[in-house]
Amino acid sequence: MPFAALGLAVATGSAWAWWLTPFVVFVLIPAVDLIFGEDRQNPPEDVVPALQRSPYYRWITYLYLPAQYASLVTGCWVWQSWLSHGAVDLVGATGLTLTVGIVNGVAINTAHELGHKRESVERWLSKIALAPTGYGHFFVEHNRGHHVRVATPEDPASSMLGESLWRFWPRTVVGSLRSAWRLETARHRIRGRSPWTLRNDVRSAWAMTGVLYSVLVGVFGWAVVPMLLLQAVVGFTLLEAVNYLEHYGLRRQRTEAGRYEKVDPRHSWNSDRLVTNVFLFQLQRHSDHHANPLRRYQVLRSFNESPQLPAGYATMVVLALVPPLWRRVMHARVLAHYAGDAAQANTG
Numbered sequence: 001m002p003f004a005a006l007g008l009a010v011a012t013g014s015a016w017a018w019w020l021t022p023f024v025v026f027v028l029i030p031a032v033d034l035i036f037g038e039d040r041q042n043p044p045e046d047v048v049p050a051l052q053r054s055p056y057y058r059w060i061t062y063l064y065l066p067a068q069y070a071s072l073v074t075g076c077w078v079w080q081s082w083l084s085h086g087a088v089d090l091v092g093a094t095g096l097t098l099t100v101g102i103v104n105g106v107a108i109n110t111a112h113e114l115g116h117k118r119e120s121v122e123r124w125l126s127k128i129a130l131a132p133t134g135y136g137h138f139f140v141e142h143n144r145g146h147h148v149r150v151a152t153p154e155d156p157a158s159s160m161l162g163e164s165l166w167r168f169w170p171r172t173v174v175g176s177l178r179s180a181w182r183l184e185t186a187r188h189r190i191r192g193r194s195p196w197t198l199r200n201d202v203r204s205a206w207a208m209t210g211v212l213y214s215v216l217v218g219v220f221g222w223a224v225v226p227m228l229l230l231q232a233v234v235g236f237t238l239l240e241a242v243n244y245l246e247h248y249g250l251r252r253q254r255t256e257a258g259r260y261e262k263v264d265p266r267h268s269w270n271s272d273r274l275v276t277n278v279f280l281f282q283l284q285r286h287s288d289h290h291a292n293p294l295r296r297y298q299v300l301r302s303f304n305e306s307p308q309l310p311a312g313y314a315t316m317v318v319l320a321l322v323p324p325l326w327r328r329v330m331h332a333r334v335l336a337h338y339a340g341d342a343a344q345a346n347t348g
Contacts, residue, residue: 018095021102029275030315038272042301057298058122061110061281065129068107072132072231073216075100079227080220097227101234104132106280108239113281115139116293127205131212133235136205137180143293145179150290151252151267152260153348157240161249161334161345164323168244169237241317245269245309246286249334251346263290265303266337272302276312284313307337 043051051057075096082088107129115126115138123139130136142157149155156175159168184202185195198204213228250267252260265287271277277284285300309316310329320326338344 016091016095018092018099021099022095025102026314026318029279030312030318033273033275033312033315036274039274039277040272040302043299048299051299052296054298057296061113061122061297062125064107064110065125068103068110068129068132071103072100075227075231076216076220076224079224083223093227097230098234100227101133101231102238104231104235105238108133108135108138108235109242109280109283111139112142112283113297115143117296118294127201127208130205131208133232133239134206134209135232135236135239136208137177137202138236138239139205140183140201141176141180144183145176147263147290147293150263151247151250151346153251153346155247157243158247158346159244159249160348161331161342162327162347165241165244165320165326166323169240172240172243173236238317241320242283242313244320245313245316247346248330249345249347250307250337251344253344265291265306268306269309270302270306271309271312271316273312276314280313284309307333 111126111129114122146157151158156172180202184200188195252267255261268286268290270287271284281297282300287303287306288300334345
């Protein structure tokens with residue numbers, strides 16, 4: 001649907017048409033979500049092995065990438081065309097940047113699905129999907145950092161009770177980058193290698209972004225650099241907004257041995273809204289993903305013990321942009337999850 005909106009914007013040439021993608025993602029999808037409601041059905045366990053092996057669901061994720069890159073190139077072409085004709089206006093430029101950024105932000109979710117798999121081709125496709133936003137370190141930090149420290153104060157990608165999205169954003173952006181670099185540095189030093197090798201996944205990710213941007217600048221000129229940088233910020237901000245709502249205020253408790261308890265369905269916010277789950281590869285069934293990271297999206301399950309968001313991710317992201325509204329909706333839900341005991345919540 002967002003790609004159709006992008007195509008319509010190109011066809012009409014209207015500056016306002018570039019706002020169709022933000023409208024579809026943050027207005028139309030939430031509205032349709034409300035109409036179709038929830039789907040809490042889980043796939044029967046006897047068909048799960050066959051569904052896991054099905055190539056159909058893999059190709060859905062694979063095919064997002066060419067569409068993603070086509071959108072990026074189209075955005076650069078339109079931007080360069082506007083500049084060459086002196087026809088850029090703020091409305092069109094903002095809509096175009098948001099459109100390309102949203103497409104690449106959703107691609108980070110595609111990279112998330114691919115990056116958890118053992119197959120090397122899928123892991124490489126994950127890195128390719130991350131290159132347009134310059135967020136390749138997510139491949140390292142998410143798999144080896146976030147999944148280890150999720151729902152604890154030590155995790156930069158787990159938001160705290162009372163923390164606004166705008167306070168969370170710099171903490172997670174900087175903290176995740178630092179964590180990814182430390183994880184890769186430690187991995188290479190254990191093997192007696194310098195972390196400055198291109199075998200370092202963080203450095204190789206930066207190199208992929210550098211090559212991609214160099215090619216686009218070579219084809220379309222330096223004028224596209226502002227759009228490339230701004231759409232990257234939009235893309236990874238969309239990712240971090242989703243991170244913000246996935247574990248808001250939730251905390252794993254320490255055992256008698258002083259270690260954090262094992263991750264279970266209570267430590268992630270779920271949403272069984274049907275339409276948003278279709279568009280996000282079942283990302284909203286986040287509890288099962290954390291409990292079983294290798295489980296493919298088409299067989300993720302809903303659990304009764306998982307705390308439920310009142311709406312789908314698209315709606316909740318909009319809500320998170322307005323901290324007073326977010327607190328009004330979510331603060332009581334966090335406290336209810338812990339039977340009124342705020343000391344059990346993640347407060348830092």
